[in-house]
Amino acid sequence: MFAWFRTDIIVEYWPLFLQGLQTTVLLTLIGVCVGTVLGLLLGLGKIAQVEHGPWRWPVTLLIRLPSQIYITFVRGTPLFVQILLIHFAVVPLLIHPENGLLISGETAQYLKREHGAFISGALALSLNAAAYIAEIFRAGIQSVDRGQFEAARSLGLSYFHTMKSVIIPQASRRMLPPLGNEAITLLKDSSLVSAIGLAELAYAARTAAGTYARYWEPYLFISFIYLLITLAMSYGVHRLERKYQNT
């Protein structure tokens, strides 16, 4: 029945598919972890507000406004464009053997050659995820009744202590489903980084397809791999949700 399916193509490119799978998973992990940390900061930044006193304007201008602008920019532009922008414009500006602003010379040469596409890909995915996760945090935090915040503050807890011990623990249970969604989206979107020559799953499929001009085998194969991982991820998120519901 599957005689038309040329498994020899998958076998021949097996090392590339395996390496691609590793890169895809690693990219997603980095994106989710870095994105969550940055997202938390950005999410808090977007709702940061001091109502009275000398800190009112500095907080608005230096924290709230930049966070809002960043989130708006990232959510309003395509990830594909962000990847190209970061890899071909931002990173070469910062890391370049001849005139990198941040790193130059031998180190830059080494970084660009060995890990250039990976750095750019991970950076782009993390920065993108951060903006979406920031919104998840913001919504989660705002979903906690304002009375909780006021009660904690009137008990004498500081702003950060209130956030850390009262608000975020309550918000995080509600944030689990959207965070799980974001992780799955990120896994799928990581396929876009093949455009910058980073050998992840979609790149492996593109390479195999490019040589044999056969599209069923490589793309169907990676579809199943993506599907397997996303199913495993949604199962994991589901388990976590159940766990939190019972406690």
Next chain:
Amino acid sequence: MMRLILISILSISLFASCTKRTEEEPSKATEAQKSQNAELVVGTDAAYAPFESETSDKSIVGFDIEILKAIGEKSGLKLRFVNTPWEGLFNQLESGDRDILISAITINDERKKVMDFSEPYFEAVQLIVVPLSSKISKFSELKGKKIGVQTGTTGDEVASGLLGKTSDDIKRFEGTPLALQELSARGVDAVIADNGVINNFMANNKSDFKTISDPTFKKEFYGIAVKKGNTELIKKINEGLAAIKADGTYDSIFKKYFGDK
């Protein structure tokens, strides 16, 4: 009442559109019969200057385009050029979405199995581009270096031959311009691609890069491709190609893009 009016308006417009369609169809059919050959759709990956590229007003220009247009004029073919990404290009010919491909396609045995080629219309050779300061001087020295190529091109094959098909020292991009951009950013040590494109790139970036030609690279020939078995069309293309070579049209187009031979 309102509903009644709406329904009647709808039904009238529906009826009108129906009758309009039935009126149009026969005239279209006769038109197609009148012109013996219908419009042929030409697939080309218009990101490969100077062979094919897209101008700001969306028209496709380049050496390949002018050659095929000249052939079309000689052989009486009606052509419509459609920008088609390289990756799906061969597939589109097989599925019948494109009738002809011209896109700096190197004639080789693997491709001959799935499509038919015209006589060669351009002689190409692979070139290596490296930064001006690079110490690389020949192809074999690229072992252990990072090489940028366009997926599925001859440059990809050449690099795969040296480093192995699944080597992670080969970085594949969707287009040669992206591979060259990666070289500018020093993400790769060298790029291997066809001379026509590289020479065009060098004309714009002479001060930063140099090219290396390696005698071990085989000469290659570009051909115009049609679906396997479409001998009638390939005959017309070959006749047109011979005609424009004979009357000097080919030479004048060649001179426009590549200077004197």
